[in-house]
Amino acid sequence: MRVLVLGAGLLGVTSAYYLQQLGHEVTVIDRHATPAAKARGLAASGLSPDAARLLQQSAAARPAQTGWKALRHRLRRRLGGWLDLAFGTSSRFHPLEHLVRLGAYSRASARALRDEVGVSGGARNAGVLSFYTDADAFEGRLARQPRWDALGCEERLLSAEDALALEPALRGAREALAGAAHALDDPSRDPAQFAAGLVFLCRAAGVRFLSRHQVLSLHERAGRIDHVRALDAHGRPVKLQAQAYVLALGASSVAHAEQLGIAMPLRFVREHILTLPIKDPARAPRMALRDWQGRLRIRRVETPAGDFLRVSTTVHAKPRATSEPDPDCFEAMLRRIETMLPGAVDTSRAGFETTLHAVSKSGLPIIGKTRLRNLFLNTAPGARGWINACGAGKSIARIVSGLRPELEFAFRGS
Ligand SMILES: Cc1cc2nc3c(=O)[nH]c(=O)nc-3n(C[C@H](O)[C@H](O)[C@H](O)COP(=O)(O)OP(=O)(O)OC[C@H]3O[C@@H](n4cnc5c(N)ncnc54)[C@H](O)[C@@H]3O)c2cc1C
Missing domain, CATH: 3.30.9.10 (D-Amino Acid Oxidase, subunit A, domain 2)
Structure with a gap:
């Protein structure tokens, strides 16, 4: 299957790696010149100014909209949000327990990567x-x-x-x-080294990176994402199509998800x-x-x-x-x-x-399906994002592939 991963942060890159391992043809798009730039210390951590602005608009501070178009948009969003939440998550664990489980699964996955292909989480490991x-x-x-x-x-x-x-x-x-x-084990000890190793592996496995590409919008048709509009490295508009899409744009994911009526409660x-x-x-x-x-x-x-x-x-x-x-x-x-x-x-x-x-808002990363059949989420990892990236990436790759995740977790749409 052709899969387009939106965002080459640590979560986008780990998703891409595991998707490629499951036999998909994977392309990753990012506005930055270097994949996993933040984790590698090549881009500022925290929210970019436009992500902060989009988030503020999508929260309580959203400016009042008027007119029929705005009303239709709001209704669509609200209806979509309800559908998406109804589609939501079932869980028999306390949120903290979910994090413990995801952390354990991620550690095991990161160790397997290290043993199989030599991706290192950093040489010094005092814990x-x-x-x-x-x-x-x-x-x-x-x-x-x-x-x-x-x-x-x-x-x-x-x-x-x-x-x-x-x-x-x-x-x-x-x-x-x-x-x-x-x-x-403290994989966060050297996320830069870990991210660089993963990017190397992705390229070696055939993952394609579209750098300096700005995602503008995702377009829905008949309950699926039909295409993504973006600007390429020269500022020219491009239309990208795939059979499945993984939204991993960090905080910028919120505005895109909300445009499609997909609830993403963040704070x-x-x-x-x-x-x-x-x-x-x-x-x-x-x-x-x-x-x-x-x-x-x-x-x-x-x-x-x-x-x-x-x-x-x-x-x-x-x-x-x-x-x-x-x-x-x-x-x-x-x-x-x-x-x-x-x-x-x-x-x-x-x-x-x-x-x-x-x-x-739940404190848990948002990983899983949406009401749009070919759109998947891997975002909002929180401060432990580095530690949980492998588990999140491996799980979303299995979900996209129609396989059962190996981990019991509060996945969206499970
Ligand atoms: C308290 C706290 C502290 C944290 N400290 C750090 C820290 O010090 N360093 C750090 O790296 N992370 C930090 N994080 C974030 C966290 O650890 C992340 O898990 C991690 O960086 C990976 O997140 P990600 O891949 O989801 O998002 P990101 O790393 O933000 O990646 C998202 C990617 O999407 C791209 N993108 C966004 N919008 C667009 C667009 N429209 N078009 C094209 N590309 C786009 C960005 O360029 C970026 O590469 C912290 C989080 C919290 C809550």
Whole structure:
């Protein structure tokens, strides 16, 4: 079957790889010059300005439309949305459990890729240490662990002493530390390397990439997508046709889906990011850290210009959210880092950045069928997108092929 994958982000590229493996003839279209540019650090992360604008319009901030054409469009969208939701998802798991399952399946798929064809997730792999400074929260985690183990979670729970032995940089938190969970495999350690390997494999397998092509619109006919209109690398209009289409345009997927009356409930989150030069390497963490109570993700990044810590936190944002920095939030992040990792970084040279992301309202990636028989979705992966990309890509490839996914998950239209 000829399949057109819209978007060459990490999800588009993994979808394309697994589709090609199932025998399809796959083309991927993207406006960027390089596939998986964001994951490879070649494009800004967060929402592009036009994606943010489209999302804002598609949420509560949608401007009032008038006239018969606008009314017809709104009715079509609403009806389509109901149909699509009715078509929706059935589930017997809690959303968090779905994420645990998808994460486990993705890890297994990424390892299989690594073993079979040598795609690496990065050479250094000290893992991720999620630590708790609230005893009740850690107790809750202990109680959930048997259930998560059964679902394929590979995290090992540690006492405060064992966590400190594993990551001595946390000694500043010694008094407060209640316990931790350690996951050895961290594919997010080097998403750039992983993405580059996948793109190489796709090309070698015959996937065709149409770079610098801008998707303009998807056109429906008799319950199917008939064609896609786009601008090619020279700005000339082109019409692209395939037998199946996978929508993986990141946040830009929303506007296109909504135009077709396909419900895609998303919300904004703001990610505040601190970059802090490392002052004392012995005091800086060697593994990625997740601070549950401080709501921080902490990662050591090595660059030719020196090592630094990337510290980020995510907060809910309103539909009209902007990516303006929030000084109070940055202050609180700095204080927490100074308490938890004293002397490790030079806070006087901190860099601040805020980006907007769109995530699904359910917190789960949107993967699966739509009411249009040949249109499939693979989008809204959330902050764990890198980790879950292989599982999402492999599953959508099976769904497009009419095969049962290997994973039990809240797939759309299942
Ligand atoms: C809190 C949080 C933090 C995150 N941090 C990061 C981060 O640091 N780095 C990062 O890479 N991701 C980050 N993400 C996003 C996430 O991890 C993604 O999972 C990952 O980048 C892959 O997403 P994707 O393939 O769905 O979308 P994307 O990577 O956004 O890919 C979508 C592709 O579609 C293309 N596209 C969009 N519109 C059009 C159009 N009209 N025509 C042609 N092409 C088009 C884009 O060029 C892009 O290549 C974060 C998410 C959250 C919620």
